[in-house]
Amino acid sequence: MEFSDQPPQNPAVPRDAATVILLRDTEQGLEVFLQRRVAAMAFAAGMTVFPGGGVDHRDADASVSWAGPSPSAWAGWFGGTESVARALVCAAVRETFEESGVLLAGTEEGLVGDTSPFTGxxxxxxxxxxxxxxxxxxxxxxxRADLLRPWAHWVTPVQEKRRYDTRFFAAVLPPGQDADGKTTEAESSGWQRPKDALADAEAGRSTLMPPTWHTLSELAEFGTAEEALAAERTVETIIPRLIREGDKIRVIMEAE
Structure with missing residues (x-):
């Protein structure tokens, strides 16, 4: 493929996006929900990823009924404006529901359990x-913004034609719910221990983008979902740099 070590004169402007790392505890240990994207996708085709996607302009709607940390708090954790932070949290909840059927919402009586009434x-x-x-x-x-935790902030390398400014969230699967993966964007979905997902990638059975690989490596250090969500984290913006070494392209991860 055509590739240059030098950044393009007019790199594509990254689109705001949200990714959600869904976690659950099992007898075998901590598991994460992953999906293999269909080969026809314009971005990350065939890659194994966490649920997520681009922000819709309507995600910034301030009329959303909201519980948990305020948009201003999320803006502090991720950087940017309060409006963008609101849109990112809403996109995280919306995309998680669209792609996995998991709904991070509730009523005065508690969290949503059975999500089947909301299929339509x-x-x-x-x-x-x-x-x-x-x-x-x-x-x-x-x-329920209180079900989410800020995890990471990744921006697609400047050499890419399609770029995303993605904030990563972590959340535990709510009681009574399950992730079904009924989405046209994925050819397969399921739960895996982080170390098993990494082993699949190392053996060539799946392909991971650098943010996914890095995140799975971090998650492999935790024994439970509670430990993962309780871990102290400082969210830094990471923009991977692509360089050519012979006939290979190497990814260098750098924080701003």
């Missing part, structure tokens, strides 16, 4: 016939 709304969110704010309001639900 999930489909309408995917087609953009429905916004997250309208869905939550119509269902009498409140977004």
């Amino acid at each position: 709304a999930r489909e309408a969110l995917v087609t953009r016939e429905l916004s997250l704010a309208a869905f939550l309001a119509g269902a009498g639900l409140t977004l």
Whole structure:
């Protein structure tokens, strides 16, 4: 493929995006939910990834019923404006529901358990016939920002034509829910221990992008989801740098 070590004169502007690292505890240890993207995708085709996607302009709707850390708190953790932070959290909740069926929301009585009553709304969110704010309001639900933790901030290398400014969140699978992976964007989905997912990549059975590989390596150090979410983290912006070494391209991870 064509490749230059030198950044392009006019690199693509990264699009804001949110990725959610879904965790659960099992008798075999901590597991994470992963999806292998279909080969026809314009970005990260065939890659094994966490659920997530780009921010929709309607994700910044301030009318969203909200519980947990405020948008200003998220702006402090991730950087940027309060409006962008609100949109990122909403995108994280929306994309997680669209791609895995896991809904990080609740009512005064507690967290959502069975999500099957919202199947139609999930489909309408995917087609953009429905916004997250309208869905939550119509269902009498409140977004639960307290179920999310800030994890990382990655920006696609400047050499790429399609770039994303992605904030990574971590969340534990809510009781009574399961991740089904019923999305046209993935050819397969499932739960794996981080070390097993890394072993698959090392053996050539799957392909991971640097942020996914790095995150799985971090998660492999934790025994439980509680330990992972309780870990102290400083979110730094990482923009990988691509350099050519012979006939190979090496990725160098650098924090701003």
